[in-house]
Amino acid sequence: MRIVSGSARGRKLSAPVGMEIRPTTDKVKEALFSIIQFELNGKRVLDLFAGTGQLGLEALSRGAASATFTDSSRQAVELVRANVRATGFGDRSTVLRTDAFSFLSHTADAFDIVFLDPPYEQGFCEKAAALLPRVLSENAVVIAETRPEEPLPEAIGPLRIYRVYRYSAICLTVYRKPEGEVDEV
Secondary structure (H helix, E strand, O other): OEOOOOOOOOOEOOOOOOOOOOOOOHHHHHHHHHHHOOOOOOOEEEEEOOOOOHHHHHHHHOOOOEEEEEEOOHHHHHHHHHHHHHHOOHHHEEEEEOOHHHHHHHOOOOEEEEEEOOOOOOOHHHHHHHHHHHHEEEEEEEEEEEOOOOOOOOEEOOEEEEEEEEEOOEEEEEEEOOOOOOOOO
């Protein structure tokens, strides 16, 4: 695993041992960042169920202002912290060992881009989607990584499914605010 592009391009990331943490494949990661490549500069990123932290770190490397990483696993948090050190993004990173749902329920922060990559087929995407609206900025984008058969809601607050990308046994579902939709004042 490595950072693909940006200021930390080529930096190697620590990989997990065992099967508890499932990193996003390079093919899917490159596709994901092709989708949002022009939306990263200066954005606040939330990497829920962070695993190794590679998605949030890639976003930082490509110009995101900050990234918050959450995971309930001690092994995952240790990996994220090691990878934050390896990339030199400690000043722009917050790493929390916490349950994603508790974090979403209690944080006062708002995020522009959210990576939602929980363990597959456990209903975590739907549960997180119910809590996400309270932490989304006005023009937020949410990208969920799931298996094709995993159910996802049609909407996350004001965001709707914009597009679904399939890569073998992986789906990336992108949620955006529909064009022309204006928030009520």
